[in-house]
Amino acid sequence: KNEVEQSPQNLTAQEGEFITINCSYSVGISALHWLQQHPGGGIVSLFMLSSGKKKHGRLIATINIQEKHSSLHITASHPRDSAVYICAVSSVKTSYDKVIFGPGTSLSVIP
Amino acid sequence: GAGVSQSPRYKVAKRGQDVALRCDPISGHVSLFWYQQALGQGPEFLTYFQNEAQLDKSGLPSDRFFAERPEGSVSTLKIQRTQQEDSAVYLCASRPIQPGTQETQYFGPGTRLLVL
Numbered sequence: 001k002n003e004v005e006q007s008p009q010n011l012t013a014q015e016g017e018f019i020t021i022n023c024s025y026s027v028g029i030s031a032l033h034w035l036q037q038h039p040g041g042g043i044v045s046l047f048m049l050s051s052g053k054k055k056h057g058r059l060i061a062t063i064n065i066q067e068k069h070s071s072l073h074i075t076a077s078h079p080r081d082s083a084v085y086i087c088a089v090s091s092v093k094t095s096y097d098k099v100i101f102g103p104g105t106s107l108s109v110i111p
Numbered sequence: 112g113a114g115v116s117q118s119p120r121y122k123v124a125k126r127g128q129d130v131a132l133r134c135d136p137i138s139g140h141v142s143l144f145w146y147q148q149a150l151g152q153g154p155e156f157l158t159y160f161q162n163e164a165q166l167d168k169s170g171l172p173s174d175r176f177f178a179e180r181p182e183g184s185v186s187t188l189k190i191q192r193t194q195q196e197d198s199a200v201y202l203c204a205s206r207p208i209q210p211g212t213q214e215t216q217y218f219g220p221g222t223r224l225l226v227l
Contacts, residue, residue, distance in 0.1 A: 043218035101146075104151075104153050
C-alpha cells in the first residue's frame with residue numbers, strides 16, 4: 001500500500017465546475033503539501049499545511065490530521081487549471097522532513 | 112530573485128552513455144533534494160544534501176547513480192552507463208533553512224532524460 005494515495009487519478013471537468021481532489025496518507029507527518037505540475041513544466045508549491053484550512057484565490061486546501069486526509073478544492077474551474085495536482089507529505093521518520101509524494105491527479109478542464 | 116534552475120532541460124542519451132545533470136538551487140538554501148519522476152507517477156526521492164554533506168542517498172536506485180554538492184551550492188547528479196529504465200524527469204528542489212522547521216521546498220523545472 002502506498003504511503004500517500006490520491007483520488008481520483010484522472011478528472012475531467014467543465015469550466016466553472018467545483019472540483020475536489022482527495023489525498024490520504026498512512027505515515028506520521030509534520031506537514032502536507034499540495035503541488036501543481038503543468039505538462040513539461042516544473043512543480044509549483046500551492047499549499048503547505050499542518051492543520052485546518054488554507055485559501056488562495058480559487059484554491060482551498062483542508063486537512064484532517066485525525067483522519068489522515070486532505071482535500072484540494074478548486075472553485076469556478078478554468079481551463080488554465082488543467083495540470084497534475086500532487087499531494088505530498090513531510091514525513092517525521094527523518095530529521096530533515098523527507099517528502100513523500102502521491103501519484104498525482106491529472107485534471108483537465110474543458111471550456 | 113531567481114528560482115531553482117536545472118540544466119539541461121532535455122537530454123537524449125544512448126544506452127551506456129554517462130550523463131551529468133546540474134542543479135542550481137536558490138542562493139543560500141541549505142537543503143537540496145534530487146527526485147526521479149517516471150512518466151505518469153509522482154516524484155520519488157533519490158538523495159538529500161545539507162550544505163555539502165550528503166546525508167541520505169537511500170533512494171539512489173543503483174551504484175550507477177552518483178550525486179555531489181562539493182561547495183554546498185550547485186549540485187550534480189551523474190548517471191553512469193545509462194539504461195533505458197533511467198528515462199525519467201529528474202527534479203531538484205531546495206529549502207532555505209535548517210531541517211526540522213516547516214518550510215516548503217522550491218522545485219526546479221526538471222531535466223527530462225530519454226535513454227535510447
